[in-house]
Amino acid sequence: MATADQVKALVKSHAEGDNSRFYTVALQVAAGAARNGQNRFAQDLRDLVDSLRVQENSRRVTPVVSVAQPRGELAQLLTVSYPDLVLADLVLEQSVRARLDRVLLEQRQGDRLRSHGYLPMRRLLLTGPPGTGKTMSAHVLAGELRLPLFQVRLDGLITKFMGETAAKLRLIFDALSETRGVYLFDEIDALAGERGSSNDVGEIRRVLNSFLQFLEMDQSDSLIVAATNHPHLLDRAIFRRFDTVIDYPLPSPEIARQVVRNRLANVPVGRLEWSKLSAEIEGLSHGEIAIASDLAAKEVILSGAKQVTTASLRAALRERRGHVS
Known part of the structure; x- marks a missing residue:
């Protein structure tokens, strides 16, 4: 379930009308629920956020510009x-x-x-x-x-x-x-x-x-x-x-973890041992971490494995580090 800080962040962002922040915290709550085995709740929350975003975008009016395409x-x-x-x-x-x-x-x-x-x-x-x-x-x-x-x-x-x-x-x-x-x-x-x-x-x-x-x-x-x-x-x-x-600095350990969690939100994930992953993540950019996380997620889907593990994510990060090097 949501932590105390997340509940406060949800209330604060709602009061300030900061929809972007509200959706971000809600997705963090969904990711945490998925890690705790509450998959149904996590999926319902993600679907709700997606629905609210669609409604918000439909209310926005795109301004008419004088040149739709450069000529x-x-x-x-x-x-x-x-x-x-x-x-x-x-x-x-x-x-x-x-x-x-x-x-x-x-x-x-x-x-x-x-x-x-x-x-x-x-x-x-x-x-x-x-x-x-x-x-x-x-x-x-x-x-x-x-x-x-x-x-x-x-x-x-x-x-x-x-x-x-x-x-x-x-x-x-x-x-x-x-x-x-x-x-x-x-x-x-x-x-x-x-x-x-x-x-x-x-x-x-x-x-x-x-x-x-x-x-x-x-x-x-x-x-x-x-x-x-x-x-x-x-x-x-x-x-x-x-x-x-x-x-724009390279991601801190906490930001790197958030990138991984967001990219793996749609697949089952085991208990990740961040102490073993930190050496592989250090020095990689947001984009490289996202690519490696996607690779690990797709491996679960295509191989029929039960979940992303520390070992499989570590292997994907190591492979990506090799490409960067």
């Missing part, structure tokens, strides 16, 4: 999707979650802030190792705010003719003003590497300067999300152009 040259520069993810779908360190919560709050209360002469945060730089949730966070921001997600295709943006790259950047920033959305510049270090590096050339510096100027001049209502696995490669000036920089 012309923009089609070579942007891909668009309409994510339905919410913050509760991500397992993140509390510090990262709090920063994203703040961005969402300021976006939702943007008119209130503007009435006092302030602007909501809308330029985010996400840094951290691969697989820690940076790109997924852009999907969640779009899903929570019911906005389209436009992903910038760097392969179409960066050409051998740097003048063309600057012109294409202008097209993207024009689109930001015309169509409100979340615009994701993934692997931004390819575009905003440090000036003066040993392999730098004048044209590359000019492209970076253009990017910095476009960021500075942009007055749109769109969110700009830039992500990098290598923040040390970024030009120092880029950090000043963003409203906030959010660092």
